[in-house]
Amino acid sequence: MQQSNPPNDAEQSSRNNLEALRRQYEAFPYPPADTSPNSLETGSPSHILEIDHFIYGGRRDWTQPFRALIAGGGTGNAAIMLARQLRDIGCPAEIVYVDLSDTSRAITEDRAKTHNLSNIRFHTKSLLDLSVAEFGVFDYVDCCGVLHHLHSPADGLRTLAKLVAANGGLGLMFYGEYGRSGVYDVQNIMRRIAPDDDQTIQLPLLKTLLSNLPPSNRLVRNAAVDHTPEQHDAELVDKFLHPQDRAYTVPGLASLCEQAGLRILTFAPTGRYDPATYVQDDGLRRRCARMTNVERAALAELIAGNIGRHVFYATTQSNAVDCVAGLDGPDAANATPVLKHGQGAALAVKFRPDSVFKGQFDDFTAFAEPPALAADIMRRIDNETCLEDIYFEIAMENPGLDWANFLNQFKQLYTALHGLLNGMFLRFPP
Numbered sequence: 240m241q242q243s244n245p246p247n248d249a250e251q252s253s254r255n256n257l258e259a260l261r262r263q264y265e266a267f268p269y270p271p272a273d274t275s276p277n278s279l280e281t282g283s284p285s286h287i288l289e290i291d292h293f294i295y296g297g298r299r300d301w302t303q304p305f306r307a308l309i310a311g312g313g314t315g316n317a318a319i320m321l322a323r324q325l326r327d328i329g330c331p332a333e334i335v336y337v338d339l340s341d342t343s344r345a346i347t348e349d350r351a352k353t354h355n356l357s358n359i360r361f362h363t364k365s366l367l368d369l370s371v372a373e374f375g376v377f378d379y380v381d382c383c384g385v386l387h388h389l390h391s392p393a394d395g396l397r398t399l400a401k402l403v404a405a406n407g408g409l410g411l412m413f414y415g416e417y418g419r420s421g422v423y424d425v426q427n428i429m430r431r432i433a434p435d436d437d438q439t440i441q442l443p444l445l446k447t448l449l450s451n452l453p454p455s456n457r458l459v460r461n462a463a464v465d466h467t468p469e470q471h472d473a474e475l476v477d478k479f480l481h482p483q484d485r486a487y488t489v490p491g492l493a494s495l496c497e498q499a500g501l502r503i504l505t506f507a508p509t510g511r512y513d514p515a516t517y518v519q520d521d522g523l524r525r526r527c528a529r530m531t532n533v534e535r536a537a538l539a540e541l542i543a544g545n546i547g548r549h550v551f552y553a554t555t556q557s558n559a560v561d562c563v564a565g566l567d568g569p570d571a572a573n574a575t576p577v578l579k580h581g582q583g584a585a586l587a588v589k590f591r592p593d594s595v596f597k598g599q600f601d602d603f604t605a606f607a608e609p610p611a612l613a614a615d616i617m618r619r620i621d622n623e624t625c626l627e628d629i630y631f632e633i634a635m636e637n638p639g640l641d642w643a644n645f646l647n648q649f650k651q652l653y654t655a656l657h658g659l660l661n662g663m664f665l666r667f668p669p
């Protein structure tokens with residue numbers, strides 16, 4: 240009979256970590272947000288328009304089969320959103336949902352039944368145990384708010400990287416270091432006050448602590464993090480009583496990805512990671528313009544100081560394609576602007592001559608001036624008409640409007656609706 244070796248220290252720590260995670264998410268499935276049958280989150284990452292825009296250059300042919308892995312799917316927001324979107328466009332898709340927690344899986348399965356979804360396969364399993372031999376490769380992997388809870392996030396990301404097709408990508412969320420100021424102080428206090436108690440006993444103590452924190456406390460000073468004891472228990476446990484979490488800076492994430500054989504494509508919303516959103520001075524902006532995307536994002540997070548969750552898209556290092564859709568190529572005229580919610584006509588109706596666009600980044604509000612043609616352009620965004628056709632229509636009413644002027648004005652609108660609001664994306668003919 241073959242005898243297995245006893246686990247070494249790292250293996251034992253990893254097993255203990257997984258068991259602690261499983262226990263927490265059995266007792267406090269996450270997120271606690273509305274999981275009622277008809278609820279449908281349309282968040283980020285993993286919205287189909289984002290996947291297309293940020294990984295496939297806005298050119299994916301959705302009549303072709305698509306396989307997605309939702310690793311650590313929790314109560315199902317991403318799985319349900321993506322499964323519905325893929326079904327609604329008639330894409331022959333398969334979504335594989337994996338989570339350690341049976342309770343979270345059961346909630347997600349219920350939601351899938353309510354939405355009549357038959358394109359999700361469910362597994363109670365650790366993502367660390369997934370292999371290409373068993374599951375094949377995926378066009379897309381979602382892993383949102385999971386890896387930073389593992390004993391070794393690097394091992395987790397390496398495992399996922401192996402499961403991504405060479406031209407595919409990942410949508411990831413990791414905690415951000417600067418925006419979580421004060422969170423770790425409270426975790427630390429709780430570990431000292433109630434080191435050996437389980438989370439159900441720690442919870443009332445935590446609520447008392449939160450109600451008694453002085454204004455000078457770093458968590459209380461951090462307006463980007465809700466520290467009220469009234470929030471949902473699962474939210475409080477996840478934030479303040481977690482047995483394992485760590486937060487990352489942009490350069491930290493870039494090196495984690497590099498070690499896993501991945502490269503970061505973009506952070507989202509893109510405007511939150513652009514120094515130009517915060518710094519109006521032309522001289523400073525010119526210096527930032529010379530940097531790589533990741534360098535600019537690293538600078539933006541230092542300037543902003545309040546990013547507590549990093550949502551970003553990545554691809555394999557072997558994928559040489561410039562994956563992110565944009566307006567600087569020769570085919571900008573073929574781009575079709577597509578809105579996440581509704582149609583442009585509804586936006587145009589609400590638009591006033593003195594309107595400005597506002598992006599709410601936690602406790603910071605970013606503003607963008609609309610171009611003169613904002614309402615004329617928005618009115619014509621029906622998610623099907625390309626920029627060239629929009630231009631021709633507007634030019635009929637504005638003789639003398641040349642393409643370059645129109646494109647500049649559209650780019651200004653795009654900075655607001657895409658960059659600040661993460662609500663507009665581009666589609667090109669496949």
Ligand SMILES: C[S@@+](CC[C@H](N)C(=O)[O-])C[C@H]1O[C@@H](n2cnc3c(N)ncnc32)[C@H](O)[C@@H]1O
Binds near residue numbers: 261367
């Ligand atoms: C903070 S929740 C995030 C849920 C979901 N991704 C979301 O953003 O809505 C973390 C989830 O990851 C799961 N999880 C943690 N470690 C895991 C692992 N090694 N394998 C699979 N699931 C894991 C937990 O059970 C929990 O449901």
